Amino acid sequence: MKSFQALFIEKEADNTSLHFRETTLDNLPENEVTIEVHYSGINYKDGLAVLPDGKIVNEYPFIPGIDASGVVVESKSARFKAGDEVIVTSYDFGVSYFGGYSEIIRVPAEWVVALPKGLSLKEAMILGTAGFTAALSVDALEFSGVTPDAGKIAVSGATGGVGSLSTAILAKRGYSVVASSGKKDAETFLHKLGAKEVVPREAFQPEKIRALDKQLYAGAIDCVGGKPLSYLLTAVKYGGAVTTCGMSAGGKLDTTVFPFILRGIQLFGIDSVLCPMPKREGIWKRLATDFKLTNLNELATEINFSELPAALHQIMNGGITGRYLVKIK
Incomplete structure (x- = not known):
């Protein structure tokens, strides 16, 4: 597979910086499900990851982003196949494991939720974590x-x-x-x-x-x-x-x-990180049915991947109201 872009946090002395880098699958963790990311979002934890003393990231350079939605490119798991639309959030994703601010991700199958009927990939990331x-x-x-x-x-x-x-x-x-x-x-x-x-x-x-x-x-x-x-x-x-x-x-x-x-x-x-998969799937189903918001697209500000570094700094200054949707693909 050709190279792709990812946003890396790098640290030198007591300062962190954000840089877009070309990378390849060889630089991603080896795992079962490879996904082309279409959308991500910005959460408070993502903002903390950017801070030198945010106590989120332990090893640098690192790809942050605790949310992602996209399409399976390759799967070694019987649960998923190429072309499946999926959501990835929680667990160690974007915390101690390369996260969603990348055009391609590779994650354990047990972290992946099939996109429920009634939600689009975009809507799933307006919601996100x-x-x-x-x-x-x-x-x-x-x-x-x-x-x-x-x-x-x-x-x-x-x-x-x-x-x-x-x-x-x-x-x-x-x-x-x-x-x-x-x-x-x-x-x-x-x-x-x-x-x-x-x-x-x-x-x-x-x-x-x-x-x-x-x-x-x-x-x-x-x-x-x-x-x-x-x-x-x-x-x-x-x-x-x-x-x-x-x-x-x-x-x-x-x-x-x-x-x-x-x-x-x-x-x-309320813990979203280690929520058991049966409960997790049930909650996502509710978000696509009886919890479904008809005005979802009005609840988020959509930004391009290139605008992400500025928005990550903004969230820690209290400058964000509502949700920021990041268009990766």
Whole structure:
């Protein structure tokens, strides 16, 4: 196979840099499924990978990108054949194993999900890990018994990838969403996604967090961790549920047992990385059916492969609202 382009992170001393390089299959890890990548996306973890102290990449040079969708070129697995449309996310992909910012990738068969009927390769990457995590979060709320008629659902970090897609999926499912964001221009964007109310970031970060606060929400999807999660646990109604999947506001959780033993609150940790394949396939199927968003193309900014380095730096400066779709092919 002829050479192809990939985006490499390189490190010298305490600085990292991004460079497009021509490479070949011989430079990719040996594995079962070879895929021509059509689309990828940008996630917070991808931005961290660019930082010298991001604690994502251990060995350089490295190809980042935790998401990819494309077409199988060659397969040594009976599960896939040339021409199959597929999705690759999670596991070590783009973290300790060459990722999706490459025109060709080669990965283990057990990391590959067949593109479900009802989704295009482009739509799958508008969703990507962010959409998959959002769908896991909404699925957990539904599993807990929180229904649309139970009351409002709070979403923290709502202009980020997971938060924006959680807001949109919740709205589609009939939930009334209260979305928070630190971005001044976020209100129009979040209302367009279906949020009923938009509140400033400070609304979920009161100066003093009580052991139990007013019961304002039937449930919450927390995307940032830290103080907002600590508060939301105190503000959810009896029998409600909270999901958590991020830590951009901090990894420390300051709470008490009272929301759990006096209000019966359930706290769900959402992990997209090692989610078992049967569950993974089921969630992707929901994203193509009852979670399917009709305005997906409006939720992402599409950029060319050549524009990717600038966008990766931008995400770490808080300059991205919603999703960025990267057209690789």
